[in-house]
Amino acid sequence: MKIKASIIGASGYTGVELIRLLNAHPNVKLQYLVSENNAGSKVGDIYPHLDTADNYSFSNPDIEAIAKNSDVVFLALPHTKSITAVSKLIEYNCKIIDLSSDFRLKNGANYQKWYQHPAASQSLLDQAVYGIPEINAANIKRATLIANPGCYPTASILGIAPLIKNQLLDIPLNHPLVIDAKSGVSGAGKTPNPHTHFCEVSNNFSAYQAGGIHRHIPEIEQELGILAGKDFTIQFTPHLIPIPRGLMATIYAPVKKNISQTEIIDCYKSFYQHQEFIKINSLPRPDLKTVIGTNNCNISLHLDQRTGYLIIISAIDNLIKGASGQAIQNMNLMFGLPETSGLTQLAIYP
Amino acid sequence: MKIKASIIGASGYTGVELIRLLNAHPNVKLQYLVSENNAGSKVGDIYPHLDTADNYSFSNPDIEAIAKNSDVVFLALPHTKSITAVSKLIEYNCKIIDLSSDFRLKNGANYQKWYQHPAASQSLLDQAVYGIPEINAANIKRATLIANPGCYPTASILGIAPLIKNQLLDIPLNHPLVIDAKSGVSGAGKTPNPHTHFCEVSNNFSAYQAGGIHRHIPEIEQELGILAGKDFTIQFTPHLIPIPRGLMATIYAPVKKNISQTEIIDCYKSFYQHQEFIKINSLPRPDLKTVIGTNNCNISLHLDQRTGYLIIISAIDNLIKGASGQAIQNMNLMFGLPETSGLTQLAIYP
Amino acid sequence: MKIKASIIGASGYTGVELIRLLNAHPNVKLQYLVSENNAGSKVGDIYPHLDTADNYSFSNPDIEAIAKNSDVVFLALPHTKSITAVSKLIEYNCKIIDLSSDFRLKNGANYQKWYQHPAASQSLLDQAVYGIPEINAANIKRATLIANPGCYPTASILGIAPLIKNQLLDIPLNHPLVIDAKSGVSGAGKTPNPHTHFCEVSNNFSAYQAGGIHRHIPEIEQELGILAGKDFTIQFTPHLIPIPRGLMATIYAPVKKNISQTEIIDCYKSFYQHQEFIKINSLPRPDLKTVIGTNNCNISLHLDQRTGYLIIISAIDNLIKGASGQAIQNMNLMFGLPETSGLTQLAIYP
Amino acid sequence: MKIKASIIGASGYTGVELIRLLNAHPNVKLQYLVSENNAGSKVGDIYPHLDTADNYSFSNPDIEAIAKNSDVVFLALPHTKSITAVSKLIEYNCKIIDLSSDFRLKNGANYQKWYQHPAASQSLLDQAVYGIPEINAANIKRATLIANPGCYPTASILGIAPLIKNQLLDIPLNHPLVIDAKSGVSGAGKTPNPHTHFCEVSNNFSAYQAGGIHRHIPEIEQELGILAGKDFTIQFTPHLIPIPRGLMATIYAPVKKNISQTEIIDCYKSFYQHQEFIKINSLPRPDLKTVIGTNNCNISLHLDQRTGYLIIISAIDNLIKGASGQAIQNMNLMFGLPETSGLTQLAIYP
Structure with a gap:
């Protein structure tokens, strides 16, 4: 059974990188690729390099449908934009990996100070696990909500x-x-x-x-x-x-x-x-x-x-270890897969 | 009367930059452009962007002729290569601006340690003035030998x-x-x-x-x-x-x-x-x-x-403030010219 | 007596390049630098590389003042935007060099077809001289309105x-x-x-x-x-x-x-x-x-x-021979200067 | 049973690209990686991006050992250098894919004229199949010697x-x-x-x-x-x-x-x-x-x-469709594999 993965914010650089990497992941099936600006368009029409056999389309952010039909949801949104989405997703049974900075700072006041924006609720901040697997693997494995680290x-x-x-x-x-x-x-x-x-x-x-x-x-x-x-x-x-x-x-x-x-x-x-x-x-x-x-x-x-x-x-x-790759590494840990699944590419040289 | 300027090591990047800048300097006449590898060739044939009306040629390193027929000699040689040349040039009446590191360190033992090569004589090291005009202008004005700073x-x-x-x-x-x-x-x-x-x-x-x-x-x-x-x-x-x-x-x-x-x-x-x-x-x-x-x-x-x-x-x-431009700024000071002569170009943008 | 030169559209790439080149031109005094977006700002604050002793400011497009106080006006506007400005400027005694494509095509219908925009009046199109000096110098010398060629x-x-x-x-x-x-x-x-x-x-x-x-x-x-x-x-x-x-x-x-x-x-x-x-x-x-x-x-x-x-x-x-430099070359011809005035820079290498 | 593949000329850009791609090919085992200059060195020491678990080393060109222990040999040598190597390899039972230009021109005199070097024997030139799979698949499938096309x-x-x-x-x-x-x-x-x-x-x-x-x-x-x-x-x-x-x-x-x-x-x-x-x-x-x-x-x-x-x-x-990737595509055809095996990477963007 493949992991059903959705991406909210699928047309930015980290979103597109998630598509590229998850498309080649042996244990993942891409489900929803949410991009409001491009909803309805074929992914391959917007990004010719993602013109794959699977012929994905971008969709609208129907949080309930996404949550119910995904095992894991990646949020690749600008900071301050994940707070609402996570508040809703957390009500469902899916795991959440947030690539923004909205759940990284444990202290809401500190977030407010640096981002000039109200923080997420303290209970969500407490629940979020900082997702740097080499240091925090044990917590990541049992997490529901991952705050994926900055680059x-x-x-x-x-x-x-x-x-x-x-x-x-x-x-x-x-x-x-x-x-x-x-x-x-x-x-x-x-x-x-x-x-x-x-x-x-x-x-x-x-x-x-x-x-x-x-x-x-x-x-x-x-x-x-x-x-x-x-x-x-x-x-x-x-x-x-x-x-x-x-x-x-x-x-x-x-x-x-x-x-x-x-x-x-x-x-x-x-x-x-x-x-x-x-x-x-x-x-x-x-x-x-x-x-x-x-x-x-x-x-x-x-x-x-x-x-x-x-x-x-x-x-x-x-974009990989500093964002989308590390997010997938976290997903691997959360689902009991080898940490390197789907992440074994060598560097292109020259 | 224009300043007669020669360059030894005229075909490397700092040498070529000296040609470009001195060619446009209102008070300078280029004399010898020494490049052993290219001796006899037109400068414009080797470097099409220097194909100017003056139609310069590269020449061989005849130190005596250079010293006698130049008011100032720029040395744009690799480190360790200026020591011998300066020892000879100093016998003549020309001013010397050395762009290598051979006369920058006052302590010969320190030079020996970092460059794994015997230093110039202590008397030459003592005579050399570190050529950073914003800090050392008074000494530069009366110097015969300038150690032009590194970038x-x-x-x-x-x-x-x-x-x-x-x-x-x-x-x-x-x-x-x-x-x-x-x-x-x-x-x-x-x-x-x-x-x-x-x-x-x-x-x-x-x-x-x-x-x-x-x-x-x-x-x-x-x-x-x-x-x-x-x-x-x-x-x-x-x-x-x-x-x-x-x-x-x-x-x-x-x-x-x-x-x-x-x-x-x-x-x-x-x-x-x-x-x-x-x-x-x-x-x-x-x-x-x-x-x-x-x-x-x-x-x-x-x-x-x-x-x-x-x-x-x-x-x-x-290549300019970090090498050839600063060398010309030093020359300007040594010859009583405004410090900015020949150095007023604006940055090319974009 | 220096040529008083103004630039309308002075903050785009060709406008900024005109400032850089005209600033160093021995026979030119910059007069108005029109940029609606930046009017009132110091040029050096917007473009630090143009932070010169002259301390220019950007100004608003007061066509009458510009025309009366300039010997030559350069228009560095997007295509279709020069038509109105030239129609006004032509009433005055200044020479006009338009870097847009609005006066290049002699046939108004052809312009309309390719630019999807009404052409300038046929009399202005007739009056405009295509400004490629190596081919058209005689006409340029007696022109009032130059259509500066595309790159x-x-x-x-x-x-x-x-x-x-x-x-x-x-x-x-x-x-x-x-x-x-x-x-x-x-x-x-x-x-x-x-x-x-x-x-x-x-x-x-x-x-x-x-x-x-x-x-x-x-x-x-x-x-x-x-x-x-x-x-x-x-x-x-x-x-x-x-x-x-x-x-x-x-x-x-x-x-x-x-x-x-x-x-x-x-x-x-x-x-x-x-x-x-x-x-x-x-x-x-x-x-x-x-x-x-x-x-x-x-x-x-x-x-x-x-x-x-x-x-x-x-x-x-x-940006030079393909735009601003050629515009200055045209200006030189129109004012009886040597064609190369202010245009003798060598290429920067490497 | 994996295909045993060797590379002669493994440290140039096409050789290194062959290593990168074949390392990830599901049906291939890398055998000899020949680089005279680097013989004895670990591949990962010369190319840190190829520091893989397999811990390959570069070796010397022992043609007989290579031919006997490889199912396919890739030659990633400069032009004129493949002629001798192919003449020897062809005596053995391995398949040969030559990435140089030495076997691309069917007419030896034509090769001599353009490369200023004697051509390979006509029998070898006749035997070589030009390896552009989209046009020549049938011949490639039964070939022993492939002349891999230029970029x-x-x-x-x-x-x-x-x-x-x-x-x-x-x-x-x-x-x-x-x-x-x-x-x-x-x-x-x-x-x-x-x-x-x-x-x-x-x-x-x-x-x-x-x-x-x-x-x-x-x-x-x-x-x-x-x-x-x-x-x-x-x-x-x-x-x-x-x-x-x-x-x-x-x-x-x-x-x-x-x-x-x-x-x-x-x-x-x-x-x-x-x-x-x-x-x-x-x-x-x-x-x-x-x-x-x-x-x-x-x-x-x-x-x-x-x-x-x-x-x-x-x-x-x-380096891929123009060299090493196409060589692997040819290998896939020669060994009855799907043409896309090991070649499904998406483009990295941005």
């Missing part, structure tokens, strides 16, 4: 967690951990705007929301704080790379004295043993091409003996 | 200097200042290698020499140390952007408490008043397109109230 | 004209001349739309308006027909290159038997002698980088002995 | 074949059919050279081998001549797109009068019915993103009523 948080948390768990960080009191992050343009979504115009982005590179104002900051701090058992502060600056996909976080971690590069690598390998999507290494040129098109997170570790800082280069495909 | 050091030093001079930094003891830097591919030079192949670079983004091993580190630390009057340590990670030109340094500076964003901007504006190439601002999206094709350094300042860190985004064109 | 027509006409004038074409009766053209994305304008989104254009290449429906077709056919003294039909397919600037037309011309490659090159060189912006050659790899940033048109000629076809590769910067 | 020929032949077969072309006597083709950079191979340097290719677009001198011309003419039953001449100009993958041929076909666009589309659909990799349509913007990463050939048809020309836009991924 920057995924790369950042996976890159830092082993240091926290092994108490190797030695950050000066009242100082933040520096995360310098870079993302491809698909992270900005499909709706055209002046900042995604080809002529503005190509031949360019920019920082944005510098000075600690990006909305992924509270999410990263929350999850690292849970791991640390205390408040955790980061200094986070995102940048835009002139490529469609891929995301790199360069993390500057002051570590305890007298630990060697080898010990650190062993610590990471041990933390992530049995995690097939995590690759630990120390490459001369850690890059994005190695992960684009895959659900992998490549973590390259570089200890600077001069300074005692560990430079962590954490790289993912923002 | 990463230019963006980094210009971004940090006002903080040091105004004693606004508050770095924890024994911790480095974090500089996360990103450069276009022309910084890797013109000789093809697997890491500059289009198929490897495009659609990609990579870190390299992570862990504090890039050769621009001692140069940045030396110059910031001079400004600070004490040792200065940085944590520096370079990255490769899939664009031909442009360089950004994102600097994470813990600053003294109780200083406001406005005060910081005023401090920078004051430090750089009368410096026409430095633009101080606080842009929502500081980028490279604004500086590519210009000799400008754009410095965007972002104070994070949560953490007390100042994020400094310093952006240049690596 | 595709510029590259196409310059590439084909010498063959027509020397009666070297041998096209089978009732067959068209094939022009396969490729343009950078700035040709699509600054307003964001799904087809200019970075994620759609990067890593991609597309054809559009295939099957002979692009609006530059009647313009090219009109001008080549005038040169030929009879109707002239082309088969024209435009494509989109994932670069911001640059345009190439690959032209497939059946030529008379028994003419050699050398004779053809001589014929082109003779046709364009004294034309400083036209470069005639036969390069192994005719490309766009050689012309981007310049007002040049590079024409590379390749006779195929097997087939008797001449392959003509005609390359320009679509 | 430009694949897109060109698939785009033109239905017109020839249905006698719809109406080309003037002694005139060629114009094919204007554009390819991504991976077609130039993995070895770095000045023409594949990122700084030369990015922001650029170039024509090369204009004037009818590209080596794919005789291959296209041979195959179209076979279909036509008479000599067939093309005018072919390749161009380089600044993208790693993808290839488009824009074909200018004069067709018989009184045929409609609908009839033409029907004719193509009929010709390619049951061919799952061929998509026939008439898109407003036929592009490459729709095919990159797939084994598809998208053919978009545009009849120009004004001229009677049919514009055919034929698009493929040059």
Whole structure:
């Protein structure tokens, strides 16, 4: 029996990526592909690359029908738009994986502050499980509602967690951990705007929301704080790379004295043993091409003996491990499938 | 009377950029364009975009003839290759502007350690003036030999200097200042290698020499140390952007408490008043397109109230302000010209 | 006395390029920079790369004030929008250079057919001079109203004209001349739309308006027909290159038997002698980088002995020789200046 | 029983693509991956994106061992290098799929002329089957030696074949059919050279081998001549797109009068019915993103009523349908598998 999966918000970049990946998943049958703008159109007419034998159509958001006829519903909506939909879906028997940020922050007031919008009810926030499988698998397996992590948080948390768990960080009191992050343009979504115009982005590179104002900051701090058992502060600056996909976080971690590069690598390998999507290494040129098109997170570790800082280069495909792929990984766990089902593609090179 | 200018190493990216810029300089006459590989060829045959009315040719490196018939000689050679050439040129009456790293480090042992090659004589190292005009103009004006700064050091030093001079930094003891830097591919030079192949670079983004091993580190630390009057340590990670030109340094500076964003901007504006190439601002999206094709350094300042860190985004064109343009700016100072002569081009947009 | 120049439509890509080029023109003073959307804003605030000492502002379209206080007015408006503006401006004493397509087609009915919009009055159409200086300089010099050519027509006409004038074409009766053209994305304008989104254009290449429906077709056919003294039909397919600037037309011309490659090159060189912006050659790899940033048109000629076809590769910067640079070249002619005034920039490489 | 497949020339772009695709093929087991330069190295150490559970190594070219232990051998060598290898392999019982051009031209003298190198023996040339499955499936099924088509020929032949077969072309006597083709950079191979340097290719677009001198011309003419039953001449100009993958041929076909666009589309659909990799349509913007990463050939048809020309836009991924994917499609036919086995990936978008 295949898992019946529906997608609400199926025509944005993460929605389309869910279609592409679920279409090739051996245990899934696509059910509803909701896109109000394109309701009634063949998927293959709007997206010629999805012109498959199955000949799917986009449909309208009939929540009740979707909930009753789906085993799992993916929500690939802009933030603030999932709150109502989840409130309704939760009444039914389907599992819910929300790719927006609406259920990631446990503290409703914190959500209100960063998103300038009322949070979901506290009971729903409590019920939501933060879906980063390498760290939270046990909870994910029994969850009904998954808050699928953001792209920057995924790369950042996976890159830092082993240091926290092994108490190797030695950050000066009242100082933040520096995360310098870079993302491809698909992270900005499909709706055209002046900042995604080809002529503005190509031949360019920019920082944005510098000075600690990006909305992924509270999410990263929350999850690292849970791991640390205390408040955790980061200094986070995102940048835009002139490529469609891929995301790199360069993390500057002051570590305890007298630990060697080898010990650190062993610590990471041990933390992530049995995690097939995590690759630990120390490459001369850690890059994005190695992960684009895959659900992998490549973590390259570089200890600077001069300074005692560990430079962590954490790289993912923002639309796969940073969104739709991780959502499917969560689904696999929720349905008792091998974590890698439908997620074994190798990177296209060159 | 025009300044007679020669270029040794005229067919690499910085050499070609010197030709382009000097060809349009109102006070300069190009004399020798030395390129052993292309000696005898018309410049316009090798580089169709330099097919100008002047119809220049590349020539062989006859140091004596060059020195005797030039007012200034630019050396655009790979590192370690300028040492011998400068030793000879210095015997003559011409001024010398060396774009390599061979005369940047004052301490010969430090050079030997980072470049694995014997340094130039200490007397030549002592004679060389580090050519960053916004900080060192007085010395540049009376110099005979200029060590033209590296691209990463230019963006980094210009971004940090006002903080040091105004004693606004508050770095924890024994911790480095974090500089996360990103450069276009022309910084890797013109000789093809697997890491500059289009198929490897495009659609990609990579870190390299992570862990504090890039050769621009001692140069940045030396110059910031001079400004600070004490040792200065940085944590520096370079990255490769899939664009031909442009360089950004994102600097994470813990600053003294109780200083406001406005005060910081005023401090920078004051430090750089009368410096026409430095633009101080606080842009929502500081980028490279604004500086590519210009000799400008754009410095965007972002104070994070949560953490007390100042994020400094310093952006240049690596081949102009980071190399050939700055070399001409130095020449202008050495010959008593306005600093902006021949360097007033606006950025091409889009 | 400097020429007082105003620009209506100063914030689009061709308008901004006019500002950049005219700002550096030794004989021009910028007067009004009209942009309704940005009226009152400093140009440098909207376009940081135009943050010059002159500190220009955008203004509202007060046609009377503009006409009375300008020697020349450039119209950089979308097609159909110049008709009214020109009708008013023509009442005054200023010269007018229109960069839209509204005055290019001599036949109003033809305009109506291709643009689905009523044409300008026949008297204005008659008065307008098609502004391709290498072919039409005498008329341009005494013109009041210039219809500045389209980008595709510029590259196409310059590439084909010498063959027509020397009666070297041998096209089978009732067959068209094939022009396969490729343009950078700035040709699509600054307003964001799904087809200019970075994620759609990067890593991609597309054809559009295939099957002979692009609006530059009647313009090219009109001008080549005038040169030929009879109707002239082309088969024209435009494509989109994932670069911001640059345009190439690959032209497939059946030529008379028994003419050699050398004779053809001589014929082109003779046709364009004294034309400083036209470069005639036969390069192994005719490309766009050689012309981007310049007002040049590079024409590379390749006779195929097997087939008797001449392959003509005609390359320009679509925003300079294909729009704003050519407009300034026309202005230079109209005001008795050397044609190259303000247009001598070399291409930036790499 | 899985097919034992070996690759000679496994570290170039087509070799690596064969590894990626065959690794995911349900009926194949990879046997020898020959790369002299990398013999003994783990594939995953050279290509981190191929760091799979199977942990393959590169090996030396022991032809006898390979032939005896493989059901099929793929040769992904530069042209002229397959001749000797095939001469040896043919003595054994394995099937051979050669991705070079060494066995594509049936006429040895023709090969000698275009490749400046002695051809393979006529008996081997006679034995080789040109491997374009949509046209030649019956012969492929019983072949021992496949000459896998070139990338430009694949897109060109698939785009033109239905017109020839249905006698719809109406080309003037002694005139060629114009094919204007554009390819991504991976077609130039993995070895770095000045023409594949990122700084030369990015922001650029170039024509090369204009004037009818590209080596794919005789291959296209041979195959179209076979279909036509008479000599067939093309005018072919390749161009380089600044993208790693993808290839488009824009074909200018004069067709018989009184045929409609609908009839033409029907004719193509009929010709390619049951061919799952061929998509026939008439898109407003036929592009490459729709095919990159797939084994598809998208053919978009545009009849120009004004001229009677049919514009055919034929698009493929040059490394898949233009090389390694088509090789696997041939293998599938030779071993009685469904043609689509291992080749069902959808395009990655965006």
